[in-house]
Amino acid sequence: MAITEIRRRITTGELPPEVSFSEATLCEELGMSRAPVREALIVLNQLGWVTSQPRSGYLVAPMTLNDLRDLYTMRSLLEPKAAAQAVRQIEELPDEAGSLSDFSANHDDPSDPEWLNRHYRFHRRIVVVGLNREMDRVLSEVLLKLERYFLIDAVQRALAEEPLAHHDLANAIVSGDHKAAADAAALHISQSRVLVTEAILSSDGIRSMPLSRSAGSPPRGAAQ
Numbered sequence: 001m002a003i004t005e006i007r008r009r010i011t012t013g014e015l016p017p018e019v020s021f022s023e024a025t026l027c028e029e030l031g032m033s034r035a036p037v038r039e040a041l042i043v044l045n046q047l048g049w050v051t052s053q054p055r056s057g058y059l060v061a062p063m064t065l066n067d068l069r070d071l072y073t074m075r076s077l078l079e080p081k082a083a084a085q086a087v088r089q090i091e092e093l094p095d096e097a098g099s100l101s102d103f104s105a106n107h108d109d110p111s112d113p114e115w116l117n118r119h120y121r122f123h124r125r126i127v128v129v130g131l132n133r134e135m136d137r138v139l140s141e142v143l144l145k146l147e148r149y150f151l152i153d154a155v156q157r158a159l160a161e162e163p164l165a166h167h168d169l170a171n172a173i174v175s176g177d178h179k180a181a182a183d184a185a186a187l188h189i190s191q192s193r194v195l196v197t198e199a200i201l202s203s204d205g206i207r208s209m210p211l212s213r214s215a216g217s218p219p220r221g222a223a224q
């Protein structure tokens, strides 16, 4: 599907942030006709992955620390609730319990190229098990958008040094304690936010960025 492929290219940086592209070039690169690509771009524009630009095609959404903060804020609002809801359903869904435990026990290795997909499915499964479709719709977008930040080199290095373990969260859900599940989800999201944000802030590109006043606010006392 065009939307999946365009999203994949944005996530991996093949379509880098703040770069413009035309619908025609993209159709050519994807080997697809105009209609499905246009439809996909309309949806991705509504979802905030790209911005349509008059007469010049589309611009890939920038990656900013503000956006990163907003994505984690959404996670921290939704996922503890989802984890608590999942506890109420999990007893009747032994396969789902097995999948959550299987990821946390056997596949939670960020150096595995499949980890990001599995990580997405793990977090999403918690919401799906909780049977909240609206939450799933919102959270799946949030998780997909976060993947761009997970693929930053500095974040990859931080994940390799200090993997974000998921067993406490999986165990809390499977053990049937909804308060423990909500707490474990909140803690996991907070640890993830700190790891990703600090990795970005300590990366060379950011550290060597000049810090200056914005042009609109001259220093106090400056000559007019």
Ligand SMILES: [Zn+2]
Pocket (backbone or CB within 6 Å): 119, 123, 164, 166, 188, 192
């Ligand atoms: Zn996680």
